[in-house]
Amino acid sequence: MRIGTARSSYRHDESLFDSRTQHGWLAVLAVALLGFPFLADEYWLYLACLVAINIASTTGLNILTGYTGLVSLGQAAFMGIGAYTVAALEQKLGTPVLLNLLAGGFVAMLGGLVVGLPSLRVKGLYLAIATIAASVVLHFVFANWHAVTGGHSGITVAPAEILGVSFDTSFRLYWLFVPITILMVLGAANLFRTRIGRAFIAIRDRDISAEVLGIPLLRYKLLSFGLSSFYAGVAGGMWAYFFRVVTPESFPLIMSIFFLAAVIVGGMGTILGAILGAIFMTMVPEALKLIVGWLPLSADATLILSPVRTIVFGALIVGFLVFEPLGLQEIWRRIRRFFHLWPFRA
């Protein structure tokens, strides 16, 4: 029972991480993130960078789909906008890296605002189809606007360079991507402590009464689209610095489905859900590859097993949807509750 009406107790209550245990876990996480690059080999650093990029993009899609209830299958295309913006700026103007990433975010945001316009009228499946249509249009632009995108052969991107340091290895990129992703995730968490985030959730839960309660629907739906594609744009920019070549085939529709699956598997409309979902979707295929590698099989058998891997991955996703519709974050919460009460209740 909370009695205090003192301001300090509200401040405590309103903070992002309010318990001592949470602070403890944050410290552990910080140490792990700082130590990881020194212990991990190139392969694991590569995966860590990929996970950071995917978390940034999934967090963006979660704002739109998980929190505002607008289903989009355009996230990869918006990443493409960000990636092309960064690649073109890097190639043609050689502007600073952080500026390029921001620009990637903003240009993607403009794209998001345009694609979001029909969202006042169309919802659900129809909106999803509209975002697929937008992806197709964007793919066409990427492939045919030669002057800027380099057509089908795409653009090769020089390594990111900040203050004379060239970010040309996964080890170095880790120190660029992880802080950016952390900032983006914290930004999203902050959003939902204010009127903006509450408005998004209200629109998701019942948009018509939200309007009568003072929320202009179109403005907030567009804002959600804009934010979500800004996140995608920055993630796409990081992607460009990571893979160093951007082509029209870099951001296929299946990638948008990948992000949507990450949001759902992780747990829609929770910050932790997007993080866990992105980790799951990135790591499980790798883990399956590793497992197959360990099996004492001939090269031929390994080749045959490759589609089986995809099937197992798909089955795992379906399994989660069936057995834990609230996603990975719910499993995490249950584990936490268990240890919270343990050993008094099992």
Next chain:
Amino acid sequence: MHPGKASPILEVEGLTLSFGGIKALTDVGFEVAPGSITTVIGPNGAGKTSLFNTISGFYKPSTGRIRFQGEDITATRPPERARLGLARSFQNIALFRGMTVLDNIKLGRHAHLRTNVLDALFYFGRARHEEMKLRQEVEERIIDFLEIDHIRHMPVSVLSYGLQKRVEMARALAMRPKVLMLDEPVAGMNREETEDMARFILDVREEWGVTVLMVEHDMGMVMDLSDHVVVLNFGQVIADGTPAEVQANPEVIKAYLGSGDVSELRQRLHQPLAVGA
């Protein structure tokens, strides 16, 4: 409490609203005096909720005007009407299930906050300041007042019907209402919950100086609380006056007789509410 001849805070004039062939409202007009408790009554399907929905901007009337504080708001968008001070609760409860009680209430303040996206992403300066102030005000003025301290961190979906109605009222109060519109605030409540709610409504008027416009079927409560009663039947105003006048009006008796509600009405008229102040 007799508001006398002060100019009305809300004025409805010649409202007509149809859904396809059904005329939900026909030439509806009445006035709400500032500081009054005005109640709209009428048999099921009379058009009371449709009237509320038209006033809050949900439906667009085919003819007629709505004036709020002297200004014509007939063409004003619903969010702007909310910002001007028209707050409401819904007959079939429209709380946001994905939010806690506290967040539902805070949401009501939306139109009066200034936090923009950048403030929100970084959560410093204006965002933090505004949120802290809002939290304090919600706690001290609304949660304490409506006696819902114990449920503030709960998701609304686990609450009883009566408590959900109370949270809806809390959210409407967070909207800084000038006119508070309550659509059947005690429907489905037991006697005790009804008496609590009646007391809250009186207190809101006294302590906050808010004008109340409500729709209610509980006749005991209507007669006890209202300064002014408007009776709708088949989308038309058939009587309009003090509770005593309306009660004596033969048209009203007939309307309820027609819908078979009259015995219930009589019974309720003789069973006044015990409203402690």
